[in-house]
Amino acid sequence: EDQVTQSPEALRLQEGESSSLNCSYTVSGLRGLFWYRQDPGKGPEFLFTLYSAGEEKEKERLKATLTKKESFLHITAPKPEDSATYLCAVQTNFGNEKLTFGTGTRLTIIP
Amino acid sequence: ETGVTQSPTHLIKTRGQQVTLRCSSQSGHNTVSWYQQALGQGPQFIFQYYREEENGRGNFPPRFSGLQFPNYSSELNVNALELDDSALYLCASSPDRGSQPQHFGDGTRLSIL
Numbered sequence: 001e002d003q004v005t006q007s008p009e010a011l012r013l014q015e016g017e018s019s020s021l022n023c024s025y026t027v028s029g030l031r032g033l034f035w036y037r038q039d040p041g042k043g044p045e046f047l048f049t050l051y052s053a054g055e056e057k058e059k060e061r062l063k064a065t066l067t068k069k070e071s072f073l074h075i076t077a078p079k080p081e082d083s084a085t086y087l088c089a090v091q092t093n094f095g096n097e098k099l100t101f102g103t104g105t106r107l108t109i110i111p
Numbered sequence: 112e113t114g115v116t117q118s119p120t121h122l123i124k125t126r127g128q129q130v131t132l133r134c135s136s137q138s139g140h141n142t143v144s145w146y147q148q149a150l151g152q153g154p155q156f157i158f159q160y161y162r163e164e165e166n167g168r169g170n171f172p173p174r175f176s177g178l179q180f181p182n183y184s185s186e187l188n189v190n191a192l193e194l195d196d197s198a199l200y201l202c203a204s205s206p207d208r209g210s211q212p213q214h215f216g217d218g219t220r221l222s223i224l
Contacts, residue, residue: 036215043203043216044201044215045215046213046214049211089154097213098159099144101146102153103153
């Protein structure tokens with residue numbers, strides 16, 4: 001069974017203090033790994049897709065990286081508006097877009 | 112471009128009742144997936160519809176059922192509601208069966224009393 005584990009569960013950072021979120025996965029065959037951001041009371045908002053080990057994607061203060069066993073979401077000099085829950089998900093089946101999600105990391109940036 | 116819209120936003124039901132949740136997919140998207148998100152958890156896949164046919168199902172009992180219409184909008188029906196069905200129900204759409212990423216609506220918050 002596909003499994004996705006995210007750590008830490010919660011993270012509090014001072015504004016400007018860089019850090020990384022971890023997503024480790026155990027799957028039969030990875031087709032894609034996805035990062036989403038979710039604000040309270042809202043649906044997940046797509047951030048990145050990664051397909052193969054060594055791939056990196058960047059968007060503003062966020063950079064996602066992928067290895068054969070895990071993915072990292074690096075946050076550089078975060079601002080309070082980066083506070084949210086960050087979800088990692090994997091897709092393994094061809095022709096079926098089922099996503100298997102982790103439980104998320106709740107990130108709080110303190111001004 | 113209109114995003115994924117869901118209705119209603121909130122709903123309160125009692126045990127044993129039935130509920131129907133609705134989703135309008137993003138313009139041009141023919142594939143819709145439904146997820147259940149319990150408080151503090153990640154979304155869990157319920158099922159997916161592609162061109163009005165079910166195309167994959169997660170570990171949910173048969174009392175969870177769905178429909179997709181010719182305009183690619185979709186419904187999620189839940190019969191014999193249980194307390195554990197209290198959750199945020201999310202709909203996601205994508206341009207085609209094999210394409211990503213999925214784009215999510217803001218969900219329906221269902222509370223069972």
